[in-house]
Amino acid sequence: MVPAAIQTLTTVDEARAFVASERAAGRRVALVPTMGALHQGHLELVRTAREHADTVIASVFVNPLQFGPHEDLERYPRTPQADTEQLVVLGVEAVFMPSVEEMYPDGGRSATLVTAGHLGTVLEGRSRPGHYDGVLTVVTKLFSILQPELAVFGEKDAQQLFLVRRMVRELNLPLEIVGVPTVREPDGLALSSRNALLTEGERQDALALSRALEAAGAAADRGVEAMLAAAQSVFQADTGVRLDYLAIVDPSTFAFAGDHHHGPVQVLVAARVGSGATAVRLIDNAVFTIP
Numbered sequence: 001m002v003p004a005a006i007q008t009l010t011t012v013d014e015a016r017a018f019v020a021s022e023r024a025a026g027r028r029v030a031l032v033p034t035m036g037a038l039h040q041g042h043l044e045l046v047r048t049a050r051e052h053a054d055t056v057i058a059s060v061f062v063n064p065l066q067f068g069p070h071e072d073l074e075r076y077p078r079t080p081q082a083d084t085e086q087l088v089v090l091g092v093e094a095v096f097m098p099s100v101e102e103m104y105p106d107g108g109r110s111a112t113l114v115t116a117g118h119l120g121t122v123l124e125g126r127s128r129p130g131h132y133d134g135v136l137t138v139v140t141k142l143f144s145i146l147q148p149e150l151a152v153f154g155e156k157d158a159q160q161l162f163l164v165r166r167m168v169r170e171l172n173l174p175l176e177i178v179g180v181p182t183v184r185e186p187d188g189l190a191l192s193s194r195n196a197l198l199t200e201g202e203r204q205d206a207l208a209l210s211r212a213l214e215a216a217g218a219a220a221d222r223g224v225e226a227m228l229a230a231a232q233s234v235f236q237a238d239t240g241v242r243l244d245y246l247a248i249v250d251p252s253t254f255a256f257a258g259d260h261h262h263g264p265v266q267v268l269v270a271a272r273v274g275s276g277a278t279a280v281r282l283i284d285n286a287v288f289t290i291p
C-alpha cells in the first residue's frame with residue numbers, strides 16, 4: 001500500500017493542475033527526472049532537490065524515444081511500486097508516472113524532436129544513435145508539462161548533463177539545472193539501474209570501469225595519452241568486459257582533450273559486461289586535473 005502522502009500523477013492534465021496549485025501557494029518546484037528502478041543515486045538527486053525547493057516532483061518514465069531498436073527497452077528494469085515507496089520515505093510531494101500513450105499519443109513516436117546536434121553523435125551518441133535527441137525531447141516535454149524552477153540530474157551521464165545544460169542555455173528555458181555527483185558502492189562501482197541486470201560475476205567484472213578511471217587519475221600528472229594508456233590497460237587485463245569507448249574531454253566544452261591539455265579533464269568510459277543478448281552496457285566518468 002502506498003501512503004496517501006504522495007500524489008501519483010499519471011496524466012499531463014493532472015500534472016499541470018498539481019503544479020498550478022503549488023505555484024499558486026507560492027511554492028518553488030523542483031523536478032527529478034528518472035526512468036525508475038530507483039537506487040541511492042536517485043535518492044541523492046531527490047535530497048538535493050529538497051535542499052533547493054519546497055515541492056519535489058519525481059518523474060518515472062522509461063522513455064522509448066531514447067532507446068535504439070536493438071537496445072534494452074523491454075529489459076529495462078521497471079519497479080513502480082518500490083519506486084513510489086522510496087519516494088514516499090523521502091517525502092516527495094508527487095510522482096509523475098505517465099504511460100507511453102500519454103507522453104507520445106502518436107503511436108509512441110514524436111515527429112518533433114529536440115536535437116543534440118553534433119555532440120549527440122559522438123561518444124555515447126556514437127554508440128547509441130538518436131539517444132540524446134530522445135533524451136532532450138523527453139526532458140523538454142517534462143519541463144514544459146511541469147514547469148519546474150529547477151531540475152536535478154546525476155553526473156554519471158556527463159554528456160547528458162552537458163547537453164541538458166546547453167539546451168537550457170541555448171533555448172532560454174526558464175529553469176536552473178543542478179548536477180549531483182555519482183554515488184558509488186564501497187568498491188567503486190557507480191550506482192546504475194542497469195546494475196540490477198548483472199550476475200554476481202558480471203558485477204565483479206563491472207569494477208573494470210571505476211578501476212580504469214582510477215588508473216587514469218593516477219597518471220594525470222603525465223598527460224592525456226598516459227592517462228588513456230593507463231585506463232586502457234585495465235581492460236586488456238579483463239576479459240569479461242568489452243570496452244566501447246574510453247575518452248578524455250575538456251569538461252567545459254566536451255571537446256576531446258589533446259596531449260598538451262592542462263587543467264580539468266573528464267575521463268569517460270563505456271563498456272559491455274557479459275555476453276550475447278544479456279550483456280549490460282555501463283558508463284562511468286571522473287574529473288581530474290592535469291597539472
Ligand code: PAF
Nearest residue numbers: 033034035063135138157
Ligand atoms: O538519466 C535518465 O534517467 C534519463 O535519461 C532521463 C533524464 C530521465 C530522461 O529520460
